[in-house]
Amino acid sequence: MEWEDLARELSIQTPSKIVLLVMDGVGGLPVDGRTEIETARTPNLDALAKRGTCGVTDPIMMGITPGSGPAHLAIFGYDPLKYQIGRGILEALGSGVEVGRNDLVARGNFATFKDGIITDRRAGRIPTEENVRICEKLNGGLPKRPDVQVRTFPGKEHRFVARFTAEGLSDALTDADPQKEGNPPIPAKPLAPEAEKAAAIVNRFIDDVTEVLKGEPKANHALLRGFSKFPHIPPMQELFRLRPAAVANYPMYKGLARLLGMDVLEVGAKPVDLFDALEKSYANHDFFYVHYKKTDSCGEDGDFAAKVAAVEELDSYIPRLTALNPDVLVITSDHSTPALLKAHSWHPNPFVLVSAAARPDDVQVFSERACAKGLLGRFRSIHAMPLMLAHALKLEKFGA
Amino acid sequence: MEWEDLARELSIQTPSKIVLLVMDGVGGLPVDGRTEIETARTPNLDALAKRGTCGVTDPIMMGITPGSGPAHLAIFGYDPLKYQIGRGILEALGSGVEVGRNDLVARGNFATFKDGIITDRRAGRIPTEENVRICEKLNGGLPKRPDVQVRTFPGKEHRFVARFTAEGLSDALTDADPQKEGNPPIPAKPLAPEAEKAAAIVNRFIDDVTEVLKGEPKANHALLRGFSKFPHIPPMQELFRLRPAAVANYPMYKGLARLLGMDVLEVGAKPVDLFDALEKSYANHDFFYVHYKKTDSCGEDGDFAAKVAAVEELDSYIPRLTALNPDVLVITSDHSTPALLKAHSWHPNPFVLVSAAARPDDVQVFSERACAKGLLGRFRSIHAMPLMLAHALKLEKFGA
Numbered sequence: 001m002e003w004e005d006l007a008r009e010l011s012i013q014t015p016s017k018i019v020l021l022v023m024d025g026v027g028g029l030p031v032d033g034r035t036e037i038e039t040a041r042t043p044n045l046d047a048l049a050k051r052g053t054c055g056v057t058d059p060i061m062m063g064i065t066p067g068s069g070p071a072h073l074a075i076f077g078y079d080p081l082k083y084q085i086g087r088g089i090l091e092a093l094g095s096g097v098e099v100g101r102n103d104l105v106a107r108g109n110f111a112t113f114k115d116g117i118i119t120d121r122r123a124g125r126i127p128t129e130e131n132v133r134i135c136e137k138l139n140g141g142l143p144k145r146p147d148v149q150v151r152t153f154p155g156k157e158h159r160f161v162a163r164f165t166a167e168g169l170s171d172a173l174t175d176a177d178p179q180k181e182g183n184p185p186i187p188a189k190p191l192a193p194e195a196e197k198a199a200a201i202v203n204r205f206i207d208d209v210t211e212v213l214k215g216e217p218k219a220n221h222a223l224l225r226g227f228s229k230f231p232h233i234p235p236m237q238e239l240f241r242l243r244p245a246a247v248a249n250y251p252m253y254k255g256l257a258r259l260l261g262m263d264v265l266e267v268g269a270k271p272v273d274l275f276d277a278l279e280k281s282y283a284n285h286d287f288f289y290v291h292y293k294k295t296d297s298c299g300e301d302g303d304f305a306a307k308v309a310a311v312e313e314l315d316s317y318i319p320r321l322t323a324l325n326p327d328v329l330v331i332t333s334d335h336s337t338p339a340l341l342k343a344h345s346w347h348p349n350p351f352v353l354v355s356a357a358a359r360p361d362d363v364q365v366f367s368e369r370a371c372a373k374g375l376l377g378r379f380r381s382i383h384a385m386p387l388m389l390a391h392a393l394k395l396e397k398f399g400a
Numbered sequence: 401m402e403w404e405d406l407a408r409e410l411s412i413q414t415p416s417k418i419v420l421l422v423m424d425g426v427g428g429l430p431v432d433g434r435t436e437i438e439t440a441r442t443p444n445l446d447a448l449a450k451r452g453t454c455g456v457t458d459p460i461m462m463g464i465t466p467g468s469g470p471a472h473l474a475i476f477g478y479d480p481l482k483y484q485i486g487r488g489i490l491e492a493l494g495s496g497v498e499v500g501r502n503d504l505v506a507r508g509n510f511a512t513f514k515d516g517i518i519t520d521r522r523a524g525r526i527p528t529e530e531n532v533r534i535c536e537k538l539n540g541g542l543p544k545r546p547d548v549q550v551r552t553f554p555g556k557e558h559r560f561v562a563r564f565t566a567e568g569l570s571d572a573l574t575d576a577d578p579q580k581e582g583n584p585p586i587p588a589k590p591l592a593p594e595a596e597k598a599a600a601i602v603n604r605f606i607d608d609v610t611e612v613l614k615g616e617p618k619a620n621h622a623l624l625r626g627f628s629k630f631p632h633i634p635p636m637q638e639l640f641r642l643r644p645a646a647v648a649n650y651p652m653y654k655g656l657a658r659l660l661g662m663d664v665l666e667v668g669a670k671p672v673d674l675f676d677a678l679e680k681s682y683a684n685h686d687f688f689y690v691h692y693k694k695t696d697s698c699g700e701d702g703d704f705a706a707k708v709a710a711v712e713e714l715d716s717y718i719p720r721l722t723a724l725n726p727d728v729l730v731i732t733s734d735h736s737t738p739a740l741l742k743a744h745s746w747h748p749n750p751f752v753l754v755s756a757a758a759r760p761d762d763v764q765v766f767s768e769r770a771c772a773k774g775l776l777g778r779f780r781s782i783h784a785m786p787l788m789l790a791h792a793l794k795l796e797k798f799g800a
Contacts, residue, residue: 001481001482001484002481003461006460006461006464006481010464357429357740357741357745359429359430359435359747359768359769360430361769361772362769375769375772376462376778377772377777377778378778379462379778383461383462383463385463386461386462386463386464386746387462387463388463389463390463390464390465390745390746391463395463395464395465395746396465397465397466397467397743397744398460398464398465398466398467398470398480399466399467399469399470399471399480399484399485400467400468400469400485400487400490400491
């Protein structure tokens with residue numbers, strides 16, 4: 001019996017409300033002795049650390065750096081080692097592409113094909129506007145096939161997403177990508193008999209693309225990788241009996257939230273829009289996932305000062321959260337993104353939980369090192385959901 | 401390989417002695433800034449915290465509130481998610497009913513049955529004395545059946561336990577309880593072919609009860625729930641090579657201890673009787689489970705002051721424990737029962753271990769928040785047994 005079974009057995013619906021604010025990638029590493037959060041002036045976050053119970057979380061396990069998909073799954077209470085979301089799905093979600101149960105999606109590269117070999121796997125990194133034109137050309141010009149609907153969606157530079165809609169498409173396919181330049185294209189191969197239909201459709205699509213794009217100087221071929229279908233993940237309504245809402249303004253996080261059954265609220269592009277949307281819909285749900293992206297973006301850019309400013313900007317909105325007086329308020333992160341590393345990292349995330357049913361500790365400020373001394377200690381992110389549900393009195397007793 | 405396999409492989413019998421004192425439900429939540437233990441004056445418990453090594457334990461996993469059964473299994477070194485004890489068994493144990501390997505037990509309600517429907521699932525909550533009379537009437541008046549022996553045991557008000565003794569009774573049965581009033585009775589249904597015999601016996605019993613009680617104005621029908629058999633749990637002698645004794649004065653804890661193979665000592669009803677019994681039998685065993693109930697009862701009542709007094713009362717007996725000078729002395733709890741919540745909770749338990757082989761830390765007082773800063777950190781209760789055995793030098797080296 002695992003947490004998921006316990007959740008199904010013990011969770012109950014109650015009027016109590018949970019707000020989970022994810023400051024994406026907020027954890028960092030010191031520069032001149034202080035991390036980004038330690039450098040930022042954060043009176044409101046610090047006040048929450050004083051009131052609440054603190055800890056630090058390992059997204060997956062100690063030392064493992066997660067992508068956004070598994071890191072988020074974990075804080076939503078899903079075992080990220082059990083539920084693996086295909087790269088194609090994540091790329092699609094990240095591009096804002098809707099994915100349904102009958103869709104097979106893949107990450108694509110436009111490539112340059114000449115004399116039977118791939119001469120450039122990225123088509124000279126064509127500008128994104130070129131990519132948009134190429135995708136329109138394909139969506140208008142590809143021959144109609146009776147057994148499948150195909151659409152391409154432009155990403156940045158040479159990247160795109162291909163979506164195949166038909167009954168019975170398996171994602172048990174090898175990549176249609178020779179990996180190295182100077183090699184001929186290779187077709188997708190079925191890894192199981194039930195994937196033969198998908199392989200035939202995908203390989204015919206690649207031939208169709210090559211035909212439609214044959215006049216293009218650079219982007220005249222398509223490589224496809226990471227074939228994946230909509231994963232079978234039990235929705236949060238079923239597993240936790242929540243009525244969850246996502247308050248996010250980036251496509252990938254909205255898409256992930258939708259995968260888990262959350263209602264994805266209409267949110268504008270600016271940080272302030274998150275809090276407007278939260279307040280507007282606060283009466284209609286009992287679990288709110290609020291996603292703040294800027295801290296991660298600045299970390300990825302290696303811009304320490306900008307990340308400090310992003311933390312401070314978020315801090316200024318905290319009074320709007322506390323004014324709602326949720327039964328449980330958690331502020332944490334999916335993973336760290338130290339500006340020093342310019343990338344996601346394995347370092348644990350600060351975690352603060354404020355609730356009338358919490359044991360307060362003596363942590364005085366919200367930071368990686370201060371929270372590590374909190375009462376919750378160090379734990380894996382997957383325990384965040386049981387903690388939130390417990391403090392909201394949404395879990396019944398196990399056994400008698 | 402799991403802990404249980406390691407225990408079988410590595411545990412050895414030695415003369416060293418372990419005393420485990422469970423202060424049931426002792427963990428709490430602050431009222432006016434201090435929890436129950438923090439409020440209590442506990443010079444003796446604090447002295448142990450100073451001498452020993454401290455930590456806090458999660459009974460099952462973070463956020464999960466346990467019943468007494470799973471919480472105790474965990475501190476005895478049994479995985480509570482693997483060994484689940486049926487409600488009928490726990491009710492039987494709680495009522496002091498002996499349960500053997502051939503017994504099927506169920507929790508019963510006396511109910512009111514009229515014109516083909518259940519009009520009151522609790523028979524107007526008849527007084528317990530009435531219940532005693534009804535059970536005697538049944539035990540004397542039920543027709544003798546050649547294939548089974550049945551006995552009923554009165555509980556409080558309308559509650560009773562039914563025990564069916566026969567070869568080959570499976571507990572894979574649905575409840576014989578329509579759950580809502582205004583519905584006709586429903587029979588127990590077998591969930592597997594091997595439970596057909598048990599279903600027939602149980603349903604015939606219900607008919608027999610209705611016949612014997614037909615003159616009763618209120619308690620004239622029986623509802624049965626939580627059919628369960630004696631669980632297959634390896635005894636502590638086998639798993640840990642201990643000669644264990646239970647020093648408890650409440651039936652359920654005695655029953656649980658018996659399930660695990662402990663010798664259940666004769667103990668009077670008062671807290672002081674625990675320590676008399678312990679001293680008297682100290683020479684005869686090498687593991688003593690001492691169960692102090694009052695802290696939990698006061699917590700369930702929401703009586704903060706009484707719980708503080710219960711902690712102080714227990715503290716006064718600590719010198720009698722330390723005078724025995726056990727090789728390992730552990731004081732902890734099965735789960736928290738904050739007076740603030742009037743119920744069991746998920747909050748971790750304080751844990752102190754005193755032993756010549758322990759690494760003392762700088763914890764100065766015995767409390768939830770002080771122990772959380774101890775050297776043992778935060779761990780699951782199931783690790784308590786390996787820690788006790790290790791410090792008693794009762795576990796050999798794993799591997800060479």
